[in-house]
Amino acid sequence: MSDLSLEQVDSARFARLVEASRVLNSTSDLNELLDFIIREAAALTGTEAASIMLLDAQTRELRFAAASAQAVEELAGMPVGLDDSVAGTVFRTNEPLIVGDVANEPRWNSQVDQASGFRTDSILGVPMHNVAGETVGVLEALNKPAGDFSQQDVETLSTLADLAGVAVERARLVSELREAYSQLNELDQLKSKFIAVASHELRTPLSIILGYLSFLREKADNPETVAQLDTVLGAAVRLRGLIEDMLNLQYVERGEPQLAAEPIDFCALVRHLIEERRGTMQAKKLHVSLHLPQAPLQIRGDGQAMETVVGNLLNNAIKFTQLGGSIDVVLARHGREAWLEVRDDGIGIPSDKLEQVFTRFYQVEPPLVRSYEGLGLGLAVARDLLEAQGGRIWVRSEKGEGSCFYVAMPLLTAATR
Ligand code: ADP
Numbered sequence: 001m002s003d004l005s006l007e008q009v010d011s012a013r014f015a016r017l018v019e020a021s022r023v024l025n026s027t028s029d030l031n032e033l034l035d036f037i038i039r040e041a042a043a044l045t046g047t048e049a050a051s052i053m054l055l056d057a058q059t060r061e062l063r064f065a066a067a068s069a070q071a072v073e074e075l076a077g078m079p080v081g082l083d084d085s086v087a088g089t090v091f092r093t094n095e096p097l098i099v100g101d102v103a104n105e106p107r108w109n110s111q112v113d114q115a116s117g118f119r120t121d122s123i124l125g126v127p128m129h130n131v132a133g134e135t136v137g138v139l140e141a142l143n144k145p146a147g148d149f150s151q152q153d154v155e156t157l158s159t160l161a162d163l164a165g166v167a168v169e170r171a172r173l174v175s176e177l178r179e180a181y182s183q184l185n186e187l188d189q190l191k192s193k194f195i196a197v198a199s200h201e202l203r204t205p206l207s208i209i210l211g212y213l214s215f216l217r218e219k220a221d222n223p224e225t226v227a228q229l230d231t232v233l234g235a236a237v238r239l240r241g242l243i244e245d246m247l248n249l250q251y252v253e254r255g256e257p258q259l260a261a262e263p264i265d266f267c268a269l270v271r272h273l274i275e276e277r278r279g280t281m282q283a284k285k286l287h288v289s290l291h292l293p294q295a296p297l298q299i300r301g302d303g304q305a306m307e308t309v310v311g312n313l314l315n316n317a318i319k320f321t322q323l324g325g326s327i328d329v330v331l332a333r334h335g336r337e338a339w340l341e342v343r344d345d346g347i348g349i350p351s352d353k354l355e356q357v358f359t360r361f362y363q364v365e366p367p368l369v370r371s372y373e374g375l376g377l378g379l380a381v382a383r384d385l386l387e388a389q390g391g392r393i394w395v396r397s398e399k400g401e402g403s404c405f406y407v408a409m410p411l412l413t414a415a416t417r
Contacts, residue, residue, distance in 0.1 A: 010152070013044055013152070016040070017159055020163065024166075027171075030175055034052055037167075038050045041160055044153075044156045045144065045156060045157055047141040047144050047145075048068075049118060049141075050068055050139065050142060051067035052064070052066045052138070054128075062080040062081075062088060062138060063078075064076050065137070065168075067116060067118075074115040078112065084107060086105065086123055086140075090125035090127055091137070094135050096125065098122075098154070099125075100148060100149075101121065102123060108123075121142075123141070124141045126154065126161045127139075129162050131166045136168070139160065198246065210236050210237070213233045213236060214279025215279075217229040217282070233283045240280075242373075245377060248378055249377065251384065252384075259305050261389070263412050264303050264412075265298060266296075266298070266331060267292045267293070267297055270290070270331055271292070273314055277314055277318060281327070284324075293332055297331060297338040297411065298411065299411055300390075300411075301389040302385075302389060306389075308381065308385060309382040309385050309393075309407065312378035312381065313340075313405050319373075320347050320372065326344070327342070327343065328342075329343075330343070334408065336413065337408045337410055340407040340409075342407075345402035346403065348399045348400050348402050348403055350364065354397060358379045358393070379393070386407060391407060393405065393408075394406050
C-alpha cells in the first residue's frame with residue numbers, strides 16, 4: 001500500500017480523502033461504492049472521468065467494474081489483458097503509470113473509447129490493493145485538462161485506490177455472504193415445506209389403513225389372523241409415529257412458530273384425536289376413558305398446533321403404557337382456562353427427570369438400550385407451541401406409577417369472542 005505523504009497532498013485534498021475513507025467504510029453496497037470511488041477519483045485529481053477495473057480471478061483479465069462514461073455495460077463485456085494494455089501494465093508492475101498522450105501510447109486500446117463514446121487523452125493509472133496488500137484492480141483517472149498529472153495526483157489517487165480496494169473487497173464478500181445466506185434460506189424453506197407437505201399427505205392414507213386394520217382385527221376370530229393383523233397394525237403405528245415426528249421436526253426447524261389465534265372447539269379436537277387412535281389402543285388392549293364437560297370449551301389458538309400437542313401426549317400415553325393398561329383423558333374448565341389431563345398408568349417418569357422430558361431430544365431411556373421409538377421432540381415441541389399460544393404444560397409422575405400430563409390454555413372469553 002502506498003503511504004500518503006502529508007507534504008505532498010494539500011489540506012483540501014487531505015480532508016476530502018479523510019471524508020472519502022469515512023464513506024467507503026460506511027457502505028457495503030458494491031455499486032454505490034464503485035460510483036462513489038469514480039466520482040472521488042475524478043474530483044481529487046481534477047480530471048474529466050475515471051474508471052475501475054477489477055481482476056477476474058478465473059480468466060486473470062481485468063474487467064471494467066465502473067466508469068464515468070455512460071456505456072459501462074458495453075465496457076463490462078470487454079476484457080482488458082494484463083500483458084498488452086495500460087491498465088494491465090499498472091496491475092503487473094504494481095506501480096502507478098502516467099500516459100500523457102494516449103495517441104503516442106502503443107498499449108492504449110482505442111476500442112475502449114469506441115465502446116464508451118468517451119475520448120481519452122491522458123491517463124493516470126494506479127493499482128488497487130486489498131487488505132492483504134494483494135493487487136486486485138486498477139483505478140484510472142482520465143484527461144487532466146489543466147496541465148500534466150502531478151506527483152500529488154499520483155499520491156492522492158494511490159491512497160484512494162487502496163481505501164477503495166479494501167472497501168470493494170469487503171463489499172464483494174458481504175454480497176457473496178448475502179447470496180449464500182439467501183440460497184441456504186431458500187433451501188431450508190423448501191425442505192421445511194417438503195416435510196410439512198409430505199407428513200400431511202402421508203397422514204391421511206395412513207389413517208384409512210389404520211381404521212380398516214382395526215376394524216378387521218375386531219372382526220377376526222381366528223387367532224392366527226389376529227396375530228398377523230397385530231403385526232401389520234404395529235408396523236402402521238410405527239409409521240404414524242415417524243410421520244408425527246416429522247411434523248414435530250417441522251415446528252422445531254421453524255424457530256419461533258407462526259401460529260394462528262382462532263377459536264377452537266377443544267372438546268371436539270380431543271375427541272377426534274382419541275378416535276383416530278382407537279384402533280391402536282384396542283390393539284394394545286388399553287382401557288380409555290374420556291371425560292368432557294357439559295358445556296363446550298372454546299379456546300383461542302392454532303388448530304393444527306393444538307392437534308400436534310394433544311396428539312403427542314396421547315401417543316406418549318399409548319407408547320409408555322403396558323398392554324392392558326389404562327388412559328384417562330379429562331377436559332375441564334378451570335377459571336379462565338381450559339385444562340386437559342392425560343393420565344396413564346404406564347412406566348412413569350423418575351421425579352428428577354420431570355423437567356428434562358421437555359428438553360429437545362431428551363429421552364429418559366438411555367439411547368443404547370432404548371425400547372421405545374421416537375426422537376424425543378414431542379414434549380419440547382408441545383411446550384414451545386403452548387407457550388407461543390399463551391398456554392402451559394407440566395407433568396406429575398413417579399417411576400412405575402404412571403404419568404399425568406396437564407395442558408392449560410386460555411379460554412376464548414365472551415369479551416373476545
Ligand atoms: P419421544 O416420545 O419421541 O421420546 P417426547 O418428547 O414426547 O419424545 O418425550 C420425551 C421422553 O419423556 C420420552 O422419551 C419418555 O422418556 C418420557 N415420557 C414422555 N411421556 C411419557 C409418559 N406418558 N410416560 C412415561 N414417560 C414419558
